[in-house]
Amino acid sequence: MMQNMILSITKKEIMDNIRNKWIIIITILFASLTLFASYAGSIFSEGWQDLGVTISVMSGLVNFLVTIIALILGYSTIVGEIELGSMNSLLSLPVNRLEIILGKFLGLGAVLTFTILVGFGLAGIVIGINVPNVDYVEYLVFIGTTILIGLVFLNIGILLSCLFKKRSTAMGAAIFVFFLFTIIWQFIVAALLILTASIDIENMTIPDWYFALNFFNPLSCYGSIVSLNVSAVSIGSREFINQIYPSFYNTTNMLIALLIWLIIPLILAYFIFKNKDVQ
Amino acid sequence: MVKKTIMCPKCKNQMTIEGNPGETKYILCSKCKTEGKFFFKDENFSEINKLGNTVIEVKNLTKIYNGIKAVDNVSFNIKQGEVFGFLGPNGAGKTTTIKSILGLIKINQGKIKINDYNIIKEEKKAKKIIGYLPEKVAFYNNLTALQNLYFYAEMKGVSKDECKPLITEFGLIDSLNKKVGKYSKGMTQRLGMIRAILGHPRILILDEPSEGFDPRGKIQVRNKIKELKKQGTSVFISSHNLSEIQEVCDRVGIINRGVLVAEDSVDALSNKLKLKPQMTIELGEINDEIKKSIKEIKEINKIEITENKIDIICDSKTKAKVILAIEKAGGNIINLKTKEPSLEEVFIKYTEASQ
Numbered sequence: 111m112m113q114n115m116i117l118s119i120t121k122k123e124i125m126d127n128i129r130n131k132w133i134i135i136i137t138i139l140f141a142s143l144t145l146f147a148s149y150a151g152s153i154f155s156e157g158w159q160d161l162g163v164t165i166s167v168m169s170g171l172v173n174f175l176v177t178i179i180a181l182i183l184g185y186s187t188i189v190g191e192i193e194l195g196s197m198n199s200l201l202s203l204p205v206n207r208l209e210i211i212l213g214k215f216l217g218l219g220a221v222l223t224f225t226i227l228v229g230f231g232l233a234g235i236v237i238g239i240n241v242p243n244v245d246y247v248e249y250l251v252f253i254g255t256t257i258l259i260g261l262v263f264l265n266i267g268i269l270l271s272c273l274f275k276k277r278s279t280a281m282g283a284a285i286f287v288f289f290l291f292t293i294i295w296q297f298i299v300a301a302l303l304i305l306t307a308s309i310d311i312e313n314m315t316i317p318d319w320y321f322a323l324n325f326f327n328p329l330s331c332y333g334s335i336v337s338l339n340v341s342a343v344s345i346g347s348r349e350f351i352n353q354i355y356p357s358f359y360n361t362t363n364m365l366i367a368l369l370i371w372l373i374i375p376l377i378l379a380y381f382i383f384k385n386k387d388v389q
Numbered sequence: 390m391v392k393k394t395i396m397c398p399k400c401k402n403q404m405t406i407e408g409n410p411g412e413t414k415y416i417l418c419s420k421c422k423t424e425g426k427f428f429f430k431d432e433n434f435s436e437i438n439k440l441g442n443t444v445i446e447v448k449n450l451t452k453i454y455n456g457i458k459a460v461d462n463v464s465f466n467i468k469q470g471e472v473f474g475f476l477g478p479n480g481a482g483k484t485t486t487i488k489s490i491l492g493l494i495k496i497n498q499g500k501i502k503i504n505d506y507n508i509i510k511e512e513k514k515a516k517k518i519i520g521y522l523p524e525k526v527a528f529y530n531n532l533t534a535l536q537n538l539y540f541y542a543e544m545k546g547v548s549k550d551e552c553k554p555l556i557t558e559f560g561l562i563d564s565l566n567k568k569v570g571k572y573s574k575g576m577t578q579r580l581g582m583i584r585a586i587l588g589h590p591r592i593l594i595l596d597e598p599s600e601g602f603d604p605r606g607k608i609q610v611r612n613k614i615k616e617l618k619k620q621g622t623s624v625f626i627s628s629h630n631l632s633e634i635q636e637v638c639d640r641v642g643i644i645n646r647g648v649l650v651a652e653d654s655v656d657a658l659s660n661k662l663k664l665k666p667q668m669t670i671e672l673g674e675i676n677d678e679i680k681k682s683i684k685e686i687k688e689i690n691k692i693e694i695t696e697n698k699i700d701i702i703c704d705s706k707t708k709a710k711v712i713l714a715i716e717k718a719g720g721n722i723i724n725l726k727t728k729e730p731s732l733e734e735v736f737i738k739y740t741e742a743s744q
Contacts, residue, residue: 202516204512387494
């Protein structure tokens with residue numbers, strides 16, 4: 111019974127959101143840009159570099175576009191329905207709030223995954239045509255991690271949607287979250303390094319806490335996983351990486367951090383929604 | 390699933406239909422194409438919910454917003470097959486009470502039971518038998534009317550086949566595949582009514598059901614309520630439209646400033662307030678003798694005489710005395726009208742009294 115309810119909400123969310131004009135526009139933009147990046151990357155460079163150029167351009171796109179798509183999908187899903195009035199009717203049905211949250215997460219997650227697969231799928235086709243001997247396993251790792259980071263931001267969006275009473279406030283918070291993790295974070299980290307005078311330029315050493323800070327920004331975790339696992343964008347050999355990074359800075363820990371980022375906002379969203387008055 | 394053999398009332402064609410107890414099946418005669426519907430009786434439903442059983446029980450309900458009591462210690466019961474009108478001025482606490490009954494808001498104090506199920510602890514079981522039309526009807530605007538209804542049917546565990554006949558009944562068949570975002574307010578309201586009655590709920594909660602309907606639509610809603618009542622559905626209506634409430638409700642509850650100030654049938658409330666009927670007598674001519682003889686009747690509460698009309702407020706027994714007095718005085722009665730105390734008067738008296 112519970113699964114049926116979740117499935118019905120998932121289906122409804124997919125049907126409703128694939129018709130959302132903003133999602134359509136950003137998906138087309140995302141697909142066009144990845145297509146351009148893959149095409150440009152594969153025709154202007156040579157050999158293995160092709161995928162490297164493509165993936166590094168794509169990582170930049172992920173930081174902005176996937177984050178935006180995920181936040182757009184998430185921020186209004188609860189508060190938007192409450193404001194519209196449809197949440198009243200939904201909650202009058204034999205469904206509980208956990209099923210609604212899970213159904214929405216799965217439905218919106220499916221739309222987001224589809225968007226990412228369309229964008230990267232098109233890019234994959236172009237790379238496949240233009241570049242010989244592409245390591246598709248690494249490309250799949252890249253796509254998988256991108257889906258994960260998308261879902262993390264989707265859940266942050268859902269959390270904001272449960273947290274605020276007005277759609278406009280939730281949107282403002284989503285914009286803040288976007289800038290915080292994409293731009294402001296880098297300034298904060300840089301400022302901390304300067305203020306603590308922690309960089310030893312002569313010996314080229316960076317303090318461990320700098321690497322630990324990555325765990326607190328899902329986009330940093332994402333970037334780290336990509337750079338640690340996709341050789342095309344890696345900063346050096348595995349031995350070199352092991353030398354400069356502290357031992358805790360590894361794929362497993364970064365993945366665990368991303369999974370925590372994925373689960374915690376959704377759990378918080380549920381508890382806030384559970385105790386929320388639907389006006 | 391139950392099988393029934395039925396006969397078309399027009400061409401006498403025999404047909405076998407299948408349906409679940411409590412389900413209304415819409416039928417099209419294969420021979421003469423006559424449309425009709427068949428209601429599969431729910432034996433359990435009638436056993437558990439015999440007329441008179443309490444289906445909504447609200448006990449000491451209190452809801453506080455920012456330190457202010459929006460609903461203050463409200464208690465009432467609604468019985469199976471009863472139509473209960475819930476009245477009150479704007480901001481009196483009507484919608485808060487409804488939302489509490491549906492578990493949409495957390496209450497500060499009290500207990501709400503739907504068919505003996507606690508709305509908080511057993512919310513799914515309780516909501517399974519409720520149909521709800523909110524004050525602000527909203528749907529998923531990117532989806533068509535049919536897609537929306539299919540979603541609600543799925544959530545209610547109702548056959549999707551029930552949707553189209555209801556859409557036809559409420560005159561939306563031509564807009565079936567139109568996105569709800571492009572619907573007018575009236576159309577959305579009709580769709581909201583369809584959603585509420587989809588699956589033949591045992592309890593129907595309607596918050597301002599006439600809002601947005603044209604006169605024809607209002608009549609249709611009223612008739613639907615009467616039809617559902619006959620089938621044993623309990624209806625809880627919150628409305629500003631007092632004449633509508635008076636027409637369809639068995640009992641009313643009046644809430645003012647969060648407090649339930651009255652709860653009974655309209656007649657009983659009128660009696661409690663000692664409201665009396667108003668009689669208007671039209672005469673060919675009113676002479677001094679008629680005026681004098683009427684004024685001599687002490688039981689009359691209020692009298693107003695114009696050119697050829699006398700308006701009198703008195704109890705039923707005095708009415709006859711008045712008519713006799715006029716006739717004795719040689720009056721020629723052309724017309725006589727009696728107006729019973731209206732819900733409007735009851736409403737105003739109760740809300741005034743608790744100001």
